[in-house]
Amino acid sequence: xxxxxxxxxxxxxxxxxxxxxxxxxxxxxxxxxxxxxxxxxxxxxxxxxxxxxxxxxxxxxxxxxxxxxxxxxxxxxxxxxxxxxxxxxxxxxxxxxxxxxxxxxxxxxxxxxxxxxxxxxxxxxxxxxxxxxxxxxxxxxxxxxxxxxxxxxxxxxxxxxxxxxxxxxxxxxxxxxxxxxxxxxxxxxxxxxxxxxxxxxxxxxxxxxxxxxxxxxxxxxxxxxxxxxxxxxxxxxxxxxxxxxxxxxxxxxxxxxxxxxxxxxxxxxxxxxxxxxxxxxxxxxxxxxxxxxxxxxxxxxxxxxxxxxxxxxxxxxxxxxxxxxxxxxxxxxxxxxxxxxxxxxxxxxxxxxxxxxxxxxx
Amino acid sequence: xxxxxxxxxxxxxxxxxxxxxxxxxxxxxxxxxxxxxxxxxxxxxxxxxxxxxxxxxxxxxxxxxxxxxxxxxxxxxxxxxxxxxxxxxxxxxxxxxxxxxxxxxxxxxxxxxxxxxxxxxxxxxxxxxxxxxxxxxxxxxxxxxxxxxxxxxxxxxxxxxxxxxxxxxxxxxxxxxxxxxxxxxxxxxxxxxxxxxxxxxxxxxxxxxxxxxxxxxxxxxxxxxxxxxxxxxxxxxxxxxxxxxxxxxxxxxxxxxxxxxxxxxxxxxxxxxxxxxxxxxxxxxxxxxxxxxxxxxxxxxxxxxxxxxxxxxxxxxxxxxxxxxxxxxxxxxxxxxxxxxxxxxxxxxxxxxxxxxxxxxx
Numbered sequence: 001x002x003x004x005x006x007x008x009x010x011x012x013x014x015x016x017x018x019x020x021x022x023x024x025x026x027x028x029x030x031x032x033x034x035x036x037x038x039x040x041x042x043x044x045x046x047x048x049x050x051x052x053x054x055x056x057x058x059x060x061x062x063x064x065x066x067x068x069x070x071x072x073x074x075x076x077x078x079x080x081x082x083x084x085x086x087x088x089x090x091x092x093x094x095x096x097x098x099x100x101x102x103x104x105x106x107x108x109x110x111x112x113x114x115x116x117x118x119x120x121x122x123x124x125x126x127x128x129x130x131x132x133x134x135x136x137x138x139x140x141x142x143x144x145x146x147x148x149x150x151x152x153x154x155x156x157x158x159x160x161x162x163x164x165x166x167x168x169x170x171x172x173x174x175x176x177x178x179x180x181x182x183x184x185x186x187x188x189x190x191x192x193x194x195x196x197x198x199x200x201x202x203x204x205x206x207x208x209x210x211x212x213x214x215x216x217x218x219x220x221x222x223x224x225x226x227x228x229x230x231x232x233x234x235x236x237x238x239x240x241x242x243x244x245x246x247x248x249x250x251x252x253x254x255x256x257x258x259x260x261x262x263x264x265x266x267x268x269x270x271x272x273x274x275x276x277x278x279x280x281x282x283x284x285x286x287x288x289x290x291x292x293x294x295x296x297x298x299x300x301x302x303x304x305x306x307x308x309x310x311x312x313x314x315x316x317x318x319x320x321x322x323x324x325x326x327x328x329x330x331x332x333x334x335x336x337x338x339x340x341x342x343x344x345x346x347x348x349x350x351x352x353x354x355x356x357x358x359x360x361x362x
Numbered sequence: 363x364x365x366x367x368x369x370x371x372x373x374x375x376x377x378x379x380x381x382x383x384x385x386x387x388x389x390x391x392x393x394x395x396x397x398x399x400x401x402x403x404x405x406x407x408x409x410x411x412x413x414x415x416x417x418x419x420x421x422x423x424x425x426x427x428x429x430x431x432x433x434x435x436x437x438x439x440x441x442x443x444x445x446x447x448x449x450x451x452x453x454x455x456x457x458x459x460x461x462x463x464x465x466x467x468x469x470x471x472x473x474x475x476x477x478x479x480x481x482x483x484x485x486x487x488x489x490x491x492x493x494x495x496x497x498x499x500x501x502x503x504x505x506x507x508x509x510x511x512x513x514x515x516x517x518x519x520x521x522x523x524x525x526x527x528x529x530x531x532x533x534x535x536x537x538x539x540x541x542x543x544x545x546x547x548x549x550x551x552x553x554x555x556x557x558x559x560x561x562x563x564x565x566x567x568x569x570x571x572x573x574x575x576x577x578x579x580x581x582x583x584x585x586x587x588x589x590x591x592x593x594x595x596x597x598x599x600x601x602x603x604x605x606x607x608x609x610x611x612x613x614x615x616x617x618x619x620x621x622x623x624x625x626x627x628x629x630x631x632x633x634x635x636x637x638x639x640x641x642x643x644x645x646x647x648x649x650x651x652x653x654x655x656x657x658x659x660x661x662x663x664x665x666x667x668x669x670x671x672x673x674x675x676x677x678x679x680x681x682x683x684x685x686x687x688x689x690x691x692x693x694x695x696x697x698x699x700x701x702x703x704x705x706x707x708x709x710x711x712x713x714x715x716x717x718x719x720x721x722x723x724x
Contacts, residue, residue, distance in 0.1 A: 002446050002724040036667060058668040078629075078668065079618045081683050084364050097500050103619055104681040134669050135619050135627050209474065256441045257465055257497050265497050267440075268666075270638035271698050272723050276665065278640065280646040305695055306420040306440065306723075317618060320468040321443050333667055336633050336699070359701040359720070361634050361668075362364040 001350070003254040003323060004268035006334070006341035007056055012248035013230060013343075014046065020212065020229050021050045029216040032056050032075055032205070034227030037332045039357035040341075041069030043230060044160065054097070056225045060088050061360035067096045070180070075099040075205075077161065079127065079135060081107045085362075086114045093122065099158060103137045105128040108148040108155065115154035124155050126204065126308070130162040130186040131170050142190055143197055150199045159203025166239055167209040174283050176241055180207065180214025188220055210239050233331035234276050234291045238284045249341070250293055250325040251334065253308065258320050266311045266324070269303040273326070274333035290326040300326060363712070365616040365685060366630035366698070368703035374610035375592060375705075376408065382574065382591050383412045391578040394418050394437055394567070396589030399694045401719035402703075403431030405592060418587045422450050423722035426537070429458045431718070437461040439523065439587065441489065441497060443469045455484065461520060465489040465499045466481045470510040470517065487567065488516050492524040492548040493532050501703070504552055505559055514560045521551055521565030528572040528601055536645050538601055542569065542576025550582055564616060572601050585661035595693035596653045597639050600633070600646045602611075611703070612655060612687040613696065615670065620682050625670045628686070631665040635688070636695035652688040 024031040030053040035044050043067060044055050054073030057063045063074050069361030079101050080089055090134045092098055102108045102124045126146055129136035137145045149157045164183045166176050173179055183206050191201045207215035207224030209232075216224050228235075231249040232242040251272060279286045288300035289308070297313030310326075312318060328334040335341070336358055343351045381573045386393040392415040397406050406417050406428060416435030419425045425436050441463050442451055454460055464486045466471045477484045488508055491498035499507045511519045526545045528538050533542055545568050553563045562638040569577035569586030571594075578586050590597075593611040594604040613634060619627030650662035651670070659675030672688075674680055697703070698720055705713045 002450075003444070079627075081618050082616055088364075104682055107618075110683075129621075133621070133625070134666065134671065138621055186376070240432050254444055256443050256469075259491075259495070259500055263495070265441075268723065270636065270695050271721075274632065275636075275638040276667070278637075305638070309496065320466055321472075333632050335649060337721065338723070358632075359699065361366050361630065361700070 001252070001342055003075070003252050005252055006249055006338050007252050007325065008231070008249045008341050008343045010343050011247060012288065013043065016049045016229055016232065016246060016248060017026070018045050020226060021356050022214055024216055024224060025051065027216040027219050029159070029219070030223040032223050032225050033230065034077070034225050035062065035066065035357070037227040037230050039335060039336065039355050039360070040191070040353060041066055041071065041356055042353055044069070044071060044096060047270070056227070059362060060085055060092065060361055061362045062357045063092055063098065065088060065357040065360060067092060071096070073097045075125070075225075077101050077127070077163070079103050081105050081110055086110060090114055090118055090120070093120065098192045099123045099125055101125055101127050101161070102149060103135055103145065103228070105145055105148045108145060108152065112152040112154045121154055121156050121252060124149055125158055125203070126160045128160050128162050128187070128190050130164045131167050132164055132172065132181050134163070136162055140279065143193060146194050146197070146199050157199065159201050159210045160187060161205035162187060164206070164211060165208055174239060176210040176239055177214040180211035181218065183207070183211055184215055184218045184220050209236055228332060231331045234286060234327050234329045235284060236285055237291070237327075244291070247327045249331050250324055250327045252325050255318055255320055255322050255324065258318070262312045262314070262316070264312050266308040267306070268308055269305050269307045271305050272337060273303060273308070273328050274330040274337065275303065276333050277329040279329070281301050286329055288305050290328045293325040293327060295324065363614070363704055365614050366634045367614055368700050368705050369614050369687065370593070370611045370705045372705050372707045374608060375405065377592055377595065378608060379409055379412045380612060382588060383414065385575055386578055386586060387413065389578040389581050391581070391583060394585050394586040394587050395592065396439070396587050397424060397428065397719070399592050399697065401697060401717050401722070402715060403428055403433065403718055404715055406431075406433060409592070415585070418589070421722055421724060422447055422454065423724045424719045425454055425460065427719040427722060429454060433458070435459045437487070437587075439463050439489070439525070441465050441469050443472055448472060452476055452480055452482070455482065461485045461487055463487055463489050463523070464511060465497055465507065467507055470507060470514065474514040474516045483516055483518050485520050486511055487520055488522045490522050490524050490549070490552050492526045492545050493529050494526055495532065496525070498524055505555060508556050508559070508561050519561065521563050521567060522549060522556070523567035524549060526568070526573060527570050534645050536601060538572040538603055539576040542573035543580065545569070545573055546577055546580045546582045549592055571598055572603050575616055589701040590694060593693045594616070596648060596691045597646060598688050599653070599689075600648055600689060606653065606689070609689045611693050611697070612689045613652070613685050614685055617680055617682055617684050617686065620680070624674045624678070626674050627682065628670040630669070631667050631669045633667050634699060635665060635670070635690050636692040636699065637665065638695050638712070639691040641691070648691055651655045652690045655687040655689060657686065
């Protein structure tokens with residue numbers, strides 16, 4: 001294989017999938033993995049075969065790829081507010097069981113109008129903010145948005161969901177247990193308020209890779225939606241939610257230049273590795289743009305588009321032409337940069353797999 | 363068109379292409395644009411039709427896409443050091459006029475061995491470092507690498523080249539004239555040293571978008587290789603090398619959420635916009651992750667994978683469902699995130715074009 005390329009170790013992926021599934025099963029919680037990490041139907045089927053209830057995606061175009069591959073139960077965890085997208089998603093609802101996200105009265109009305117025209121009832125979930133200040137109805141708006149869904153005969157409110165990540169009191173944290181417990185407690189408060197209003201909340205869906213275990217341990221949610229756990233990355237390692245040996249995907253690069261004996265130029269830069277998780281930021285304090293496997297004293301210092309600069313340790317024996325492997329800081333956005341990846345099984349056999357939903361941004 | 367998508371204004375692209383070509387023509391310098399920005403044969407042909415001598419690419423896979431589209435003169439400005447890539451590039455040399463980059467004795471030997479086996483003479487250029495400390499033979503190695511090329515009957519040394527960017531005395535600068543003049547002066551010193559050694563240097567190739575004008579003005583190079591100028595971006599605007607009205611490409615996004623009246627959630631994040639050029643860094647001090655067109659008081663504050671957060675100005679009249687346009691900080695790595703872009707001509711007609719060399723990293 002020519003570098004740079006993503007190498008995925010099948011055994012580790014399967015173990016990661018099984019471990020998360022076992023955890024969810026033990027607590028009696030459904031697992032609906034987010035496919036934003038692998039963007040690949042093949043891997044989604046491994047998750048479903050292990051026992052996942054369905055899948056989660058961010059965009060309609062991703063859902064479309066997954067449905068074409070034969071997946072039938074999909075939650076699109078993203079507010080859909082424009083006419084063209086609503087038309088597209090309604091077409092998908094006729095092919096598979098789709099759950100839609102809503103976080104505004106505007107969004108609820110738009111979906112309801114379209115559903116009415118089609119004579120359908122759409123299955124929707126209300127996204128609530130739990131401290132990330134991103135998508136999700138804010139606390140003071142939740143009741144209003146929930147009523148606009150609940151009161152419409154063309155929408156069925158199947159529950160509430162959130163994405164929180166490792167955040168406590170609106171700040172990033174390394175305490176993923178605290179973040180997960182806080183997530184569930186906020187969702188339970190929302191559920192209580194909605195129940196008081198006479199609005200049933202059948203499902204609470206929460207939990208990303210850092211918080212999923214703490215969330216399911218509470219047994220106060222019906223579903224978790226972690227994504228990154230399937231591969232893991234340097235960020236998850238630093239968050240303490242995986243071992244380095246549980247990182248299933250790395251980028252293999254070639255040293256194309258070596259200067260001053262220690263400064264290696266590699267054939268991957270910002271078009272090969274994600275740069276959305278920067279080094280040296282609190283609380284993760286990542287050391288460089290990835291972890292160089294087997295070379296603990298090497299630091300991935302900087303990148304341009306097609307070049308990376310790695311400072312090698314003092315006693316390295318590497319030279320121009322040698323390959324090294326780097327576990328990226330953020331595997332999800334790294335995978336989205338690659339057309340293919342290579343899965344290596346226990347016998348060392350390698351299969352080239354297309355990242356079929358790569359670049360599905362719409 | 364569904365958001366997020368890249369909107370390219372044809373008139374501005376054509377003007378950008380013509381302006382750079384006119385500048386080069388006036389100085390009698392060849393223009394060989396770098397296609398890493400657009401990664402699209404259609405745009406490369408616009409550059410060639412305007413008078414470009416040939417094109418530059420970073421990777422063999424990009425060259426391959428361009429050759430398939432019918433382009434015949436390509437400089438691959440990247441050291442090729444592995445057997446598999448050398449085999450691939452030799453196959454391309456049989457289909458088009460290819461110039462190869464070398465910056466190490468190792469690389470020169472590898473290419474020479476392959477050329478000998480094939481009974482060919484490969485056209486190579488020596489990459490020299492001019493202060494970026496990236497690829498390029500360092501000063502003390504240049505003579506040795508040059509001899510290894512010059513002495514080999516299967517390699518023809520057609521000249522030297524560099525990539526420097528807006529750097530003076532190894533630090534990023536806003537003084538693009540000083541950076542360009544320094545670039546040429548260093549290359550002239552290398553040429554003088556090589557000439558003393560009896561090694562002819564027919565071509566000096568230099569100049570990226572920030573430095574190209576200063577470089578060609580010296581008339582002491584034979585060729586410039588700017589790339590970003592074709593579209594321009596927030597970074598080039600801050601560097602002072604273009605006006606905002608000369609930014610030809612923007613990302614159109616939809617506001618999917620609006621909180622506290624001013625915090626807009628947009629449907630593009632780090633899988634839609636490049637994050638390799640971070641805000642608030644010296645010397646550019648970019649204000650956010652892009653420039654929101656027509657809303658000078660809006661700030662593109664942060665991103666996750668599929669979400670962006672834009673703080674709108676106090677008197678905005680935007681709402682959920684509205685579209686806004688953002689000029690990215692770095693258009694090259696942004697384009698590489700998209701499968702397609704939409705070119706709008708003067709009559710408002712829109713054509714969907716595939717980014718054919720997207721993800722060509724090998």
